[in-house]
Amino acid sequence: MIDTSKINSINKVISNYFEKNPDVSEIKAKELMPEFIAAHIFSKDHREGLPIRQILRELDAENKLGLIPHIRVERKAKNRLWFFHR
Numbered sequence: 001m002i003d004t005s006k007i008n009s010i011n012k013v014i015s016n017y018f019e020k021n022p023d024v025s026e027i028k029a030k031e032l033m034p035e036f037i038a039a040h041i042f043s044k045d046h047r048e049g050l051p052i053r054q055i056l057r058e059l060d061a062e063n064k065l066g067l068i069p070h071i072r073v074e075r076k077a078k079n080r081l082w083f084f085h086r
Contacts (some may be wrong), residue, residue, distance in 0.1 A: 002058060007067050010055070013039050014070045014084050026072070029082035030057060052054060056082050 013035050018024065030049025036042050042051040059065050060073065060080070074081040 002055075002062065002064065002067070004067075006055070007059075009041050010036065011053070011068060011070070013041065014068070017084075018070075018086050024086075026083050026085040029053065029071075029084055032084065048075060053082060056080075 004017070013032065017027070017032060017035055019044050028049075033042070033045040033049050033052060036052060037044060045051070056065070056068075056071065060065060065071050065073070068084075069086075070084045070086070072083040072085050074083070
C-alpha cells in the first residue's frame, strides 16, 4: 500500500531541491537521499538509495509513477535507473 503523504513529502523535497539548484536539470534518485533524510521521510540511507528505490519500484509495479511528476526511469535488462528531472 502506497503512503500518499510520503509521496507528497517526496514531491515537495524534489521541487524544493530544483528551486534551490536552478543549474541542475536532472539528478539520480539516490543522490537526493540526504534531502529525504533531512525531511524525515526516511530515517537513514541503506545500500545507496534503497529506500527511495523501493518506493519507486512499488509505484512502478502498481502503474502509479505519475504520482511523482519529476520521475524518469531508464529500464535496463536487469534493473532500472531512477532520475528526477526539472
